[in-house]
Amino acid sequence: MSKEEPTPRLAVLGAGVMGTSITTLALIHGVPVVLVESDPEKRAGARARVERELRTAQLLGARPDIPEGELVISASAADCRGADVVIEAITEESGLKVKALTEVDAAVGADTALVTNTSSIPVDELAEALPHPGNLLGVHFMNPSYLIRTVEVIRGSRTGERALASVERLLTALGRRGVRVGDGPGFVTSRVLHRMINDAARVVQEGRATAEDVDTLMQECLGHRTGPLRTADLIGIDNLVDSLKVLHERTGDEGCRPCELLLRKVADGELGRKSGRGFYTYAVGL
Amino acid sequence: MSNPTADRQLTAEGVAAELQKFLRERTKTDWEPDTDLFASGSVSSMFAMELVVHVEQTFKVAIAGPDLKIDNFRTVNAMTALVLRLARADDTA
Ligand SMILES: NC(=O)c1ccc[n+]([C@@H]2O[C@H](COP(=O)([O-])OP(=O)(O)OC[C@H]3O[C@@H](n4cnc5c(N)ncnc54)[C@H](O)[C@@H]3O)[C@@H](O)[C@H]2O)c1
Numbered sequence: 001m002s003k004e005e006p007t008p009r010l011a012v013l014g015a016g017v018m019g020t021s022i023t024t025l026a027l028i029h030g031v032p033v034v035l036v037e038s039d040p041e042k043r044a045g046a047r048a049r050v051e052r053e054l055r056t057a058q059l060l061g062a063r064p065d066i067p068e069g070e071l072v073i074s075a076s077a078a079d080c081r082g083a084d085v086v087i088e089a090i091t092e093e094s095g096l097k098v099k100a101l102t103e104v105d106a107a108v109g110a111d112t113a114l115v116t117n118t119s120s121i122p123v124d125e126l127a128e129a130l131p132h133p134g135n136l137l138g139v140h141f142m143n144p145s146y147l148i149r150t151v152e153v154i155r156g157s158r159t160g161e162r163a164l165a166s167v168e169r170l171l172t173a174l175g176r177r178g179v180r181v182g183d184g185p186g187f188v189t190s191r192v193l194h195r196m197i198n199d200a201a202r203v204v205q206e207g208r209a210t211a212e213d214v215d216t217l218m219q220e221c222l223g224h225r226t227g228p229l230r231t232a233d234l235i236g237i238d239n240l241v242d243s244l245k246v247l248h249e250r251t252g253d254e255g256c257r258p259c260e261l262l263l264r265k266v267a268d269g270e271l272g273r274k275s276g277r278g279f280y281t282y283a284v285g286l
Numbered sequence: 287m288s289n290p291t292a293d294r295q296l297t298a299e300g301v302a303a304e305l306q307k308f309l310r311e312r313t314k315t316d317w318e319p320d321t322d323l324f325a326s327g328s329v330s331s332m333f334a335m336e337l338v339v340h341v342e343q344t345f346k347v348a349i350a351g352p353d354l355k356i357d358n359f360r361t362v363n364a365m366t367a368l369v370l371r372l373a374r375a376d377d378t379a
Contacts, residue, residue: 045303056335059355144332212314228332234332273332283336 007031007069008170011080013100014090015046015073017143017236017274018117021070022087024053025146028062032069034079038090046073057146064175077103080112085170087139089117097121098129103170105131113163113170115139119194119239120186120246123156134160137167139178142236152176155210156185185250188242193231194243195255198262200228204279205261211279229279233272256263262281296345296373301366308340309362319362334359341365347372 010026012019013212015037023033027050037043050071059062072079077100080086083281090096102113108114114136116126127133138154151171155164171178181188200214209217215227218279232240241263247256265271265278272278302319309317313329321327332372337359338349347369359367 052335054331055338059334059338059356059359060331146332168322174327230330281340 004249008084008173009084010082013088015042019089020049020167021143021145022141023050027088029070030066030069034072036074060147075141078107080104081107085113089148094121094214113166119190119243121182123154127156127158133165151178152184152187153180156183186247197232201261202259233278236274237272237278298366301369302362305362322360345369
């Protein structure tokens with residue numbers, strides 16, 4: 001972090017896969033975080049999940065040699081008060097996000113930047129329902145956020161310069177590089193990746209290849225780092241299905257309609273890494 | 287309360303065999319003791335944390351500080367050396 005810039009104060013909404021991962025990224029860069037989670041059970045386990053991610057970051061050499069930021073866990077959006085940037089990383093559902101961001105807006109000052117980590121909902125769609133639409137922009141962190149250095153930055157048509165500048169300061173403090181793209185369903189990465197994962201799952205559904213074979217081919221022939229179905233497990237299949245629904249509803253692209261196999265896995269609680277089983281099995285919670 | 291480490295009879299062969307069994311189950315591949323698990327790309331770096339937790343739980347050791355680094359988990363031999371060193375440190379503590 002540069003000497004002249006004060007350490008940004010960050011609040012994160014949602015202690016799920018992404019909220020935990022983004023919080024870890026901030027803490028290892030010395031940035032203090034208020035992590036707000038509405039579900040009591042999720043909240044109770046939040047600190048332990050962050051601890052595990054901190055260990056993973058250290059194991060994989062992603063941890064700078066600086067003192068860790070302080071973590072406060074809270075049940076209330078009111079505790080976002082005083083933050084320079086609030087990152088919303090809650091469930092992928094437009095109504096829930098608008099409600100949560102409106103609560104945050106009421107708690108923070110007019111100069112706090114609001115960031116949505118949505119995978120697919122257009123920034124403008126969320127902004128138009130907020131009291132200060134100019135304060136909102138999209139930053140699409142990937143999972144695990146502390147290993148992936150590049151983020152997709154989405155400026156909505158009403159996003160103001162001040163919000164953009166605050167978020168750029170935060171990204172610098174976090175050692176991330178933003179690539180700015182236009183607004184629209186799924187932006188770039190989800191639009192391309194989620195449809196592709198849906199196709200990969202459909203191939204398995206049709207019995208033409210196993211999940212392992214799909215991933216092996218995509219990795220070894222096409223250079224995909226982890227394979228689409230291992231990626232689905234890492235994302236969380238429930239979140240993937242929510243994102244595909246957003247894409248399907250907003251683009252009409254039938255390729256984005258979540259396939260039966262993905263829907264069945266969600267119904268069976270096979271959500272991927274976070275539930276211990278998806279296309280593959282995992283030690284629970286890893 | 288009994289010392290959880292006192293009745294451990296850890297040998298390099300025993301530790302290595304257990305690790306190879308676990309790796310075979312989880313990756314469906316046989317691993318030579320000196321093969322880098324992560325070099326081929328067939329084992330993801332995210333699996334590394336699962337290995338850490340498995341090693342801690344199975345051999346009742348705590349891995350922290352400078353020991354928590356990927357180089358200690360690259361090969362069965364490296365993990366075995368770590369486990370024996372930590373268990374010995376525990377027993378003499
Ligand atoms: N999983 C990924 O790989 C990934 C990657 C990029 C972006 N995203 C996006 O990030 C967001 C979060 O995804 P996730 O995978 O972490 O989901 P998740 O289901 O793992 O976690 C969401 C969390 O938000 C909590 N929550 C819901 N409403 C809340 C509120 N009003 N206040 C506080 N907490 C609330 C839920 O209880 C849950 O713990 C989604 O918009 C998703 O599309 C996900």
